[in-house]
Amino acid sequence: SAVISQKPSRDICQRGTSLTIQCQVDSQVTMMFWYRQQPGQSLTLIATANQGSEATYESGFVIDKFPISRPNLTFSTLTVSNMSPEDSSIYLCSVEDPRTGLNTEAFFGQGTRLTVV
Amino acid sequence: AQTVTQSQPEMSVQEAETVTLSCTYDTSESDYYLFWYKQPPSRQMILVIRQEAYKQQNATENRFSVNFQKAAKSFSLKISDSQLGDAAMYFCAYRGRTGANSKLTFGKGITLSVRP
Numbered sequence A: 001s002a003v004i005s006q007k008p009s010r011d012i013c014q015r016g017t018s019l020t021i022q023c024q025v026d027s028q029v030t031m032m033f034w035y036r037q038q039p040g041q042s043l044t045l046i047a048t049a050n051q052g053s054e055a056t057y058e059s060g061f062v063i064d065k066f067p068i069s070r071p072n073l074t075f076s077t078l079t080v081s082n083m084s085p086e087d088s089s090i091y092l093c094s095v096e097d098p099r100t101g102l103n104t105e106a107f108f109g110q111g112t113r114l115t116v117v
Numbered sequence B: 001a002q003t004v005t006q007s008q009p010e011m012s013v014q015e016a017e018t019v020t021l022s023c024t025y026d027t028s029e030s031d032y033y034l035f036w037y038k039q040p041p042s043r044q045m046i047l048v049i050r051q052e053a054y055k056q057q058n059a060t061e062n063r064f065s066v067n068f069q070k071a072a073k074s075f076s077l078k079i080s081d082s083q084l085g086d087a088a089m090y091f092c093a094y095r096g097r098t099g100a101n102s103k104l105t106f107g108k109g110i111t112l113s114v115r116p
Helices: none
Strands: A004-007 A010-013 A019-025 A031-037 A043-050 A068-072 A075-080 A089-096 A112-116 B003-005 B010-014 B019-021 B024-026 B033-039 B046-052 B064-069 B074-079 B088-095 B110-115
Touching: A004 A089, A019 A031, A019 A089, A031 A075, A043 A068, A043 A075, A075 A089, B003 B088, B010 B019, B019 B110, B024 B074, B033 B064, B033 B074, B046 B064, B046 B074, B074 B088
Parallel strands: A010 A112, B010 B110
Antiparallel strands: A004 A019, A019 A075, A031 A043, A031 A089, A068 A075, A089 A112, B003 B024, B019 B074, B033 B046, B033 B088, B064 B074, B088 B110
């Protein structure tokens, strides 16, 4: 299993500013993922962050808006840039260990509830 | 691309009763994995149960069991002896075996309330 600490747990931000969300894992993991969960909606994958390479973004998400860092095997950050009210969501960090196979369990942080005003 | 559909946005169950949450999916793959995740108000997503498509036997974890109908592409979750702590949002998720399909795809979720 993996324990994930995600910070901040919530924030209220002014439009036009940026917020960086941190994700710390208690063990080394190859793959880290960032999801967005809009109010009352499902989880949408933003990007996959692998250590030592550029993050891979899903359709509809771009690096300029959501830059990601992955400096080592236990840590990643997601920045929400130039925020607008439409960015108000819960952002979740997740990790998986592909060595355990494709039925591997995904572990999640407790999420960051972002409100943009 | 695969899709996961949870058509019921909300359900309610009496404490100690049984409730079934529905999920259907669409895929062209023959081998894949299915999951049910629980998200309580604390927002911490927790794995409830998983099923491998090549296994005919339905997965069971204590009070939680699934009814996996591969031909119908149906994957429902049954919660027996419901408890107040079961109140949460439940997400059905799919993972294929190859390439982009190996990423988790989530349904829209269903909010389960438990009446005391």
